[in-house]
Amino acid sequence: MEIKTNSVFLLRIPIFHIYYGFICIRGETVPSCRNILVFILFLPFQIVNATEKEMESSGEDFHICIPIEITYAVELRNMVVSSYRKLGRDVEWHILPVNRCVSMVSEGVLDADIGRSSIVAEKFSNLVVVPVQLFTADINLYARKKVRQSLPEAEALLIDKSLAIGYPAEILYVVNMIDNDKSIGVRNGEQMISLLRKGRVDFILLPQAEQKRLQNEGFPLDDLHLVKEGYIKIPAFHILNSKHKTLAADLAKLFRNHLNSRDLSPR
Template identity: 30%
Template sequence: MKKIISIFIFAIFSLSIFSAENKVIISVPDKWSSGLGFMKDLLKESYNDIGYEVIFSDLPLARSMTELINGRLDGELARSKDVAQKYNLVIVNPPYFTLKGYAYYLKGKFKKAPTIEEIKRGRISYIRGSFATEKFFIDAKSPILVNNEKQLLSLLNKDRVDFVSPVTSNFATGQNNLGKVLLFEISVHHILSIKNIELAKKLGPALKKNMTKKKYDHLHEQITKLVLEQSE
């Protein structure tokens, strides 16, 4: 009987150690936390598939990066690939989505597709709060910021601007008079601290599997909607 009790106690002790070791602390941008539930669910499900429990912590982006680099966090919910590489962090594949930024123009105004340098020198308008676009056009002269894509199209058709940069991929649907130029391409990933490189290898296949499920088919559209809501 004593032997059975000893085995039971050891099993419970071992289980508690296992549970403690299989937890990850993942930071979430505090300003967007309430709108990222779908992405949290995706990550939670993927970690559960490989036997890990996720604890989410809302933090400002700058604070989050400091904590991650110093190893006090296991990872961040989402960051661009470029930022992760800059700080020598581990990128989990596949990416949640790839954000492509385009500049649209009226075909009748140009004999051929304008170059990126021509676009940067032109009159430009884009959605307020579109951070990647703002960074790309940081040297542009007096860009016009608007709240929605309907306003972008109106400015373009009235020749108040030469180029517009929307957020959604269906901006030019039905607009045969518009051409477009690819400005940038940014992949957004779940990232981990350098100490978790092996964990990233385990998580990748589970993340890929769950991203193919129907409920995550429109992840890019959900992110886009969130960005637009934050900018209004």
């Protein structure tokens, strides 16, 4: 971390302290000579203290991407801001679609992504995972009508070649589970629900964060059947561009302290 010298503090040193300091050094007697010499002796320590205070109050900007779908997760954002502030950084948020977030952090245009599965670090070599799970991102399973038979776990359902499933093409964790030519990846909840209503897919995997966004915007979902809430649960981590890898351990400690008493899952 770059430390900036507090030049304002230096300007505040009274000129008469410096002037009389030279007189004292020359051996001349002036009032409070001893005090002035002590002041000059400890001057470097005072400059260091002033520098530390400045670093705490005005940190370097750190650019973090937050996907559009979880901008409502206020407590999560507050925790991230608080943690970075303790490291001398001020967070500047960039609200973008999910895929743009990870690509811009990977390219180094932005510094970090607020919540992402650790799988992205396997695909992008210049990303670093802060090793503390921040929350769980739920993916809900929907159908057009009530499903009478019991369904297998997601790993089995998503490779069943007799079924067509609409899934979020921007969530790598889900994309890696799909092994079915009939299934269709889409970029948003509206497209996914449209496929289901038109009978082009048998099921859809709707992220709960996306469902929350649609409901807040008044998008109707009443005609759909919720087969299982949290059908897929994705562990979400804070992701850094590798140029900031030295921050990972300190961030992990700060995140753990917050998470001991809070659940930050977006709701």
